[in-house]
Amino acid sequence: MSTPAETLEALLRRQHPEQTDPPPFDPADTPAEPPPLFVTWFAEATEAGQPEPHTLSLATVDPENSPDVRTVTLRGADARGWRVATRSDSRKGHHLAATPKAALGFYWPARARPIRIRGPVVPASPEESRADLHARSTGALAAALTGHQSAPLAALDELADASRAAWRTAEADPERDVPQWTVYIVAATEVEFWQSDPARRHLRLAYRRPSPDTDTWTKHLLWP
Numbered sequence: 001m002s003t004p005a006e007t008l009e010a011l012l013r014r015q016h017p018e019q020t021d022p023p024p025f026d027p028a029d030t031p032a033e034p035p036p037l038f039v040t041w042f043a044e045a046t047e048a049g050q051p052e053p054h055t056l057s058l059a060t061v062d063p064e065n066s067p068d069v070r071t072v073t074l075r076g077a078d079a080r081g082w083r084v085a086t087r088s089d090s091r092k093g094h095h096l097a098a099t100p101k102a103a104l105g106f107y108w109p110a111r112a113r114p115i116r117i118r119g120p121v122v123p124a125s126p127e128e129s130r131a132d133l134h135a136r137s138t139g140a141l142a143a144a145l146t147g148h149q150s151a152p153l154a155a156l157d158e159l160a161d162a163s164r165a166a167w168r169t170a171e172a173d174p175e176r177d178v179p180q181w182t183v184y185i186v187a188a189t190e191v192e193f194w195q196s197d198p199a200r201r202h203l204r205l206a207y208r209r210p211s212p213d214t215d216t217w218t219k220h221l222l223w224p
């Protein structure tokens with residue numbers, strides 16, 4: 001009988017990168033700033049049928065400087081930066097309070113394109129965070145209201161009871177505030193666009209700027 005490790009190795013050997021014809025990408029013909037290129041690539045991933053292109057990895061560091069990562073949902077991206085949202089009293093919220101820096105990772109296999117982003121993080125205004133909370137579904141409000149995110153859970157019944165109560169509140173009072181709900185803006189200083197190449201001459205275009213206070217980005221290619 002095969003061990004779980006052998007089973008995994010056999011499954012891994014059968015995996016291959018998705019074979020897609022790389023879409024046209026000329027690094028010389030790119031905007032001076034990364035957000036417009038991000039929007040173009042996002043739209044192209046959507047058109048190519050990429051499931052959940054707005055799902056990304058958010059990396060933070062804990063107070064001991066150990067990295068941590070989890071999956072979140074993109075709320076928007078513009079000249080201010082890339083926006084995610086969560087409770088400020090979650091594990092990631094505590095990390096961001098202590099070390100307001102993050103890295104983001106997107107991967108869109110339908111276009112064979114990852115994008116990685118790094119930079120300092122600033123919370124959006126309470127008004128913007130409240131608007132984000134109430135632009136979403138009843139379930140999303142109930143989830144935010146349930147609270148205790150990342151705290152140890154003693155029993156599933158406790159979650160069921162808290163969640164049912166949160167759903168009742170969300171349905172009865174859709175404008176209910178959750179003061180901990182926070183939009184965080186990753187004010188990128190580095191953004192890298194990676195385009196797969198069948199001959200493995202992958203294209204890597206990196207944008208950099210010294211700080212979020214400047215709109216002047218430099219661009220350069222990287223060896224794959």
Ligand SMILES: Cc1cc2nc3c(=O)[nH]c(=O)nc-3n(C[C@H](O)[C@H](O)[C@H](O)COP(=O)(O)O)c2cc1C
Binds near residue numbers: 073150
């Ligand atoms: C597809 C997907 C999207 C998610 N989006 C969010 C999100 O936008 N905000 C959030 O707080 N958690 C989101 N989560 C849950 C997080 O992955 C994570 O479990 C939770 O935020 C606790 O993370 P933390 O303990 O590092 O704070 C999402 C999970 C999945 C699978």
